[in-house]
Structure formats: structure tokens, C-alpha cells
Amino acid sequence: MSPQVVIVGAGLSGLACARELQRLGVSFLILEADSQPGGRQKTRLIDGFRLDHGFQVVLSSYPTLQRLLPAGRIIPRRFDSGAWLHDGARMRYFGNPLERPTALLSRALPLPDQVRLAWLSMRLFATTDAALLARCATSSDVSTAGFLSSHGFSRVFFERFAIPFFGGVLLDASLETSAGLFCYYLKKFLTGHAWIPSGGIQCLPGELARPLPLPFLRFNEHVVSLRPGGRSLPAVVTRSGEVFQASCVVLALDEPSLQRLTGGGPSPSGRAVTVVYLESSRPLYREKCLVLPEGANRLVRHFVQISNIDPESAPDGRFLVSATVLDPQGLDHEALSDTAAAEIAALFPGSPTKPLAVIDVPYAVPLQPPGFAVKRPAELPSGFIACGDWRRGACIENALTSGLEAARQAASHVRGIS
Template sequence: MCAPVNENSADTVNQTPALYPVQSRWDVIVVGAGVAGLRAAQVAYAAGKSVLIIETTERIGGRIATDWVEGFALDRGFQVVLTAYPELKKALHLEDLQLKSFVSGAWVFTGNQTFYPLYDPLRHPIKAFGSLFKSLSVPFLTAKDIVQTIRLRWDIVSKPESACWNNDGLSTLEYLRQRGFSEPFIAAFWMPFLRGVFLDAELSTPASLFRFIFRMFALGTAALPAGGMETLPKTMASTLPSGVFRMNMGVQSATATSVLLESGETLQATSVIGATPSTSEKTVWRGTTCVYYGVAVSPINEAVLVLNGTGRGLINTLCVPTWVHPAYRAQGTKEHLVSVSLLGVHPNPRQAIESELANWFGNEAVDSWRWLKTDVIPHALPVWCGAHPILPTMKDTPIVCGDGASYPSLNGALFSGASAANQALSTFY
């Protein structure tokens, strides 16, 4: 079904595709093997169309990538799966990812080796009750903040998802203030937490995306798959026949019905889908830096996200992925993996963050940490201006998808991939 369709011979449809066909025609060509491209290919393939995915690199997954270093799975930038993402459940069986969840809540670092644990009382009543005494003395949390958090959750979960996307013109920060949260709670909790999600220092991201993401946290958990985030695109790719992929092949330009490869070859299709990040100069990107350490003794003792609530320093969040998922280390590896996330692009952050880490956990603890890798990712998330995603369509251009054509998240990329494929399928009838 996925072999190239020779217009003159119907019986070639089920044959193994020839590599690099000189003249061939496909029902749908997808450019880019990130999750948006994979989802577009899944939908077109499920509709019985012949599909070709062209990817310029040697690997599937685009911005979702995992490198194995000294027995640890290091995601290229800290990422999580939100199990409630509606589009994810359409793209794969969640159980195939062997997900393990973070504790719902966070530890907030307030300086000088002081951490305040905040747990979701609905998910972890015993933990929440156990830390109640400490929570009551949290310097940045008022009774009103607790009430507002419960009300926010109720307001968002009790309405349909579409209500999240109402464009009220507010930024996330304006919305949090309008909801009545105190400035100290915004600064110590919401700021580092949401900066980690949006990679946006000012929380200028439209409140609609915040409401959607908050809903996802409320309805599901943040989780990691066995073997790193790359398991996700690999699992999606496993639902497609291997013959659909053409790797290490860049596309130079594309129209609605053809692609010109960098090799000079032209391939034809009834419909072309462009699932590559925008290369437009107008696209503004948010960056992040992630630093990994192997540690003999974990600085924390549970699968929780630690937030920098001080408002100072380079570190935004920290976690120990091996607490979340044991399959973030190879069998026989005894150390824990520490992941430290920074906002923005920092080519040489080690000296600065290691002195911050000493303030977090003490000199003695941090001295023995073994640096593994620093990932600097300038193009992590495209800046999103708001409004519910609308796919642009222009005459004689490919159908566009990807998180840049929807909203910056895995769910947005998957949604736009499926929408693009459905748009392509409509050209067949």
C-alpha cells in the first residue's frame, strides 16, 4: 500500500519501493519526520494512501531526541509527555511507551538548601498531609493562593477543552494576576514552572495555551517513556511500514504536488505536506539549555520537579529522571541522572550553575557530580501569538503542519499533522 504508485500499472502498488526512484508518483509526500510529519503520514496511510516521508537527517523524531551517554538516556532538552494530551492517544497506545509519572506537585527552592514541597492533595493526599506543617509555613504561599488554585482547576476542568482556547487577549502572567494569585506565589511557583513549559521568561505566552496545558496537568500526569523521549516518535514510526522513509535526504523546495530534492531529483505526489519547522525570518524561537550529571547520591529522593523559586540565577528547574523512570539508565548503571534546565541559550553554563548547585545542595554533595553533557537548543519552541490553530493554505504550496503552524507543544504538532493529512485526503475526492 505504501509502495510508489506507478500511474501506468496498478499492480505495482504492493511492491517493495525502489530506492530513490527517478520517476514515481505518490499519493502523499510528507517532508519532515518529526511528530507532526509522522502523524500526517499515519493518517494518510490509514486512509489507504501511498505515503513517502522525506527526512533530511539520519534519525526520526525531529526535536524529540535522546542520546545515550555513559549508560544514561539524555533527552535533547528536558521534555515530558502529558498523558492527557488528546492527540497523543490517537497517535499511539500510551502503554507502548511504558510511561512512568512524576509526582504531581513540585519542590520549590527558596535559597540556602531550603526546599518547600507542594503536593497535589487530590493525587497525593498522604504526601500533602505529611507536608502540611511545612506547607503552612511556606513564605510565598497564602491561603488565598490555595483557594485560587482549587478554583482555577475546577473552572478549567469542569468546562470543555474548547473553553480553554477563548482568546481573552491576556498573557499568562496577566491571567494569573487577574485570577488573584499573590505576587510571591507567582514569582516562586508559577514563574519557574511555566517558564519551564513555555521557555518564556516573561510569561507573555497567551493565557489560552496556559489554560490548555493546566488542564492537561489536571487531567493526567507528566511522564517519561522507557528509554527516553525518543521512544515516542520511534513508537509512532513503528506503526508505518519502513519503506515509507527516505532518510538523509533534504528537500530543497516543494509545491502542492511535487518536491525537489537537494540531489536535484523531483518527486511527484497528489498532495505534499510540509512538516518542517518554519525557516521564515519572522519566526521567533525560544531556546533552552540542559546540563546533565551522573551522581552517586541523588540530591532529591523522589520523582519530582524542583523549581528555582528565588528569582535569581541561571537554573530554572531540576529533576532526577532516574527517579521517574529506571529505564533512563542502562542495566548495571548504578548512578542517578540529574537534569538541570536553563532558560535561553548558554554555551558554557557549567561554572555558573555548579556554584548555584552548591548553594542548592551544598558544596560537598555537588563536588562529586560527574558532568555528562550540555545540550544547547536555540530553536526549541516557536513563539506563539495566540488564537486557536488555523492551518494556512495557499495555492500551489504544500499543506503546512508542525508546532509552528499550530501551537508550541507535542499536542499542537500532532494535531496539525492530522489536520494536514485530512486536508490532503480531501483533494482525492
């Protein structure tokens, strides 16, 4: 018997959609091109080290994730709030002033910038998440760099904090990304703490998928074309030629895959990232936080001794370092590892690191310029709904909420025609 809804894609948005349809009592079938669920959330095991495909953190201020994941199934490994800032000469700790008011006295950043940051934070607390995300769809939205400059933040603030930290979060060292999105993330960081799941980021989609009955999840099923509804039900066709019909089809895809399937113009470009993994037999530092090295010409934007946060990410007696590179400067993997190791050794000369692996993520998040959320996907054929992180700001929380919304739309469509 045909399912009521076919979902194409088992990333976070597709899995959230399936979980909501399951709750609403609507039958579904997921078709996923890959051999496992998770989409852009993948973890690989190399030589006893657990390596995520890109440095990804969860924020405790993501309410939808908390609702969907039962407590106790995932072990969250929490970061300290704050980061080490290295100004080229010395390392200083910069903490979240809301958790440690003494952070305002730290000389990690110029005092006027800290006051501006505190003032901006107060304003963000008074603004809802929905209002911040709505700004991403207005013509008054500006770039993050433009927003910070117009609020008087200094060059030092940009180079020591905004570019290494938010450049890494937005995967955009030039901070051209929407200020609405920057404000949303800043608020999420200020009102929650960052954590990673013990066992790697792929545990998140793994746990989301666990309550879904296995026969309704089909892997290695690459959808190659869509058949619009009309007189007959909408359908999708897979690479093997199999046709799957349903009352409604949810396309829970990354933006380029959606564009390819709907034939809606050239494939949209996104932001890439490369992660250089290094290992050491001696700890570089003890805190559970990022290191933000200052300097425009550096290869490594930020790095973290990830085994401080999740000791199970490395074998006993070894330490794992994840270094985020936004512009690989044309270097091959060997040169990337050597340069990253040398830059980190300059900061921690007593703990030399060795190359472990380099992971390229050619499409990590969509481009999200000012006003990006105005755009909507190409006209979808009748009976099709689209969801995914590109809809309103690429992050775990937004991918999940987008999947839940698509499920509710699909359920009312199904009920409307039954």
C-alpha cells in the first residue's frame, strides 16, 4: 500500500518531518540517497579517533532539539562558556559576561567593545527569535560586518573575536552574512551553552531516527525526478527506475539538491569548510573551549582540543585537535596539515601535534546574504512541499523546525484529500 507521504532526504529536516508525521498518525516512507541518515551530520572513525565532518556544536537554547530527543539517550559534553583569545603575543580568556560578570574586566577585548557587546546583548534578550529571523527577510537587513561597524565595534574586536569566532560559526570570514542571522546566533550563544554529543555529531540524527520503524526508511534510494500530481497522485522516481506515489511528497533536501530536482535554475552556491584534524600525545591546554588566534593571514580560523570536551573522541592518552579552515589557500591536504600544525605549535610549543586527517565539506551551509530569507524555492509542482535548513537560517534548530512545519502542512494536505 502507498504511504500517505513520501519524504525525500533523511537529514535533520526529513527526520523531524517523519517524527511529526508519526506523532500525527500519518503514514510515510523516507527515501535517502546515502547509506545512512544524517545528511550533513556525519562522524567518521579513524585510528580510534571520532572525527565529525566539520566542527558542529549544539546549543542548549535550541528548544526543538530538546523536545525531539528524549533526555538520557544522548550524553551532552558541555563546553566552558568563553574562549581563549590570542592576540599574537599572549593568550587571554574571554568569558560570557552573563555567566561571569568579571569577564567585563578582562583585557581580552577593549573595554568600549565589551560595553557595546553587553548593550547589544540586552537588546537581543528583549527581541524574540522569530523577530530576529524575520529580519533576515527584510530589505533593511545588512551584512554582519556592516552591522558591527555601524554599532561602533573596533577593528581589534573584528580581528580578535568577530572574525575568528563568528567567521567560524557562519563559515564566512568576510562577515558578509545577514546581520539578522548573526543576531539570532549571538542570542542563542548568550542564552545557552554549547555542547557536542558524546559519540560524535552523527548521534543526533541517529537518535532522531531510532523511533522510526525501519521498513519506512529506505537508504541508497536516489530520487532523480518528480512527477507532479494532477489527475494522479504526485510521485518521485529513483535512479533504479522505481516510482513512489503518495498523497503528498516532502522534499527535505539541501538547497542545491532541491534546485537540481525541481530544475529551478542554476545550483545555488554555498559555503565550504575544511577541517584539519591533528593529534597529540600531550594536552595543549586543559579548558573546554575554543582558541581564537588573531591574524588575517592565518590558515586556521579557530581550533579546539576536542578531546577536552569529549574524552571519548580520542583513544586513552592521546588528544584530538580540530582546526577550522575557511580558505585552504590552494594547499593540498599534506600542506594544510603541516601549516595548521605549525600555526598551533607557535601558540603551544610544548605540545607538538601530528596530522591525522583532513576533511573537506564542499557544501556546508547556503550563502545567507542580507535579506536572504526573502527568496523562496522555485515553484513546486502540485502535491510537493519543501523543507530544509536553507528556509530561514542554516542551523540544527531551524532544520528541525522546518521539518516539523512541513509535516503539519503535509498532514493537513493528506486529510484534506481523504
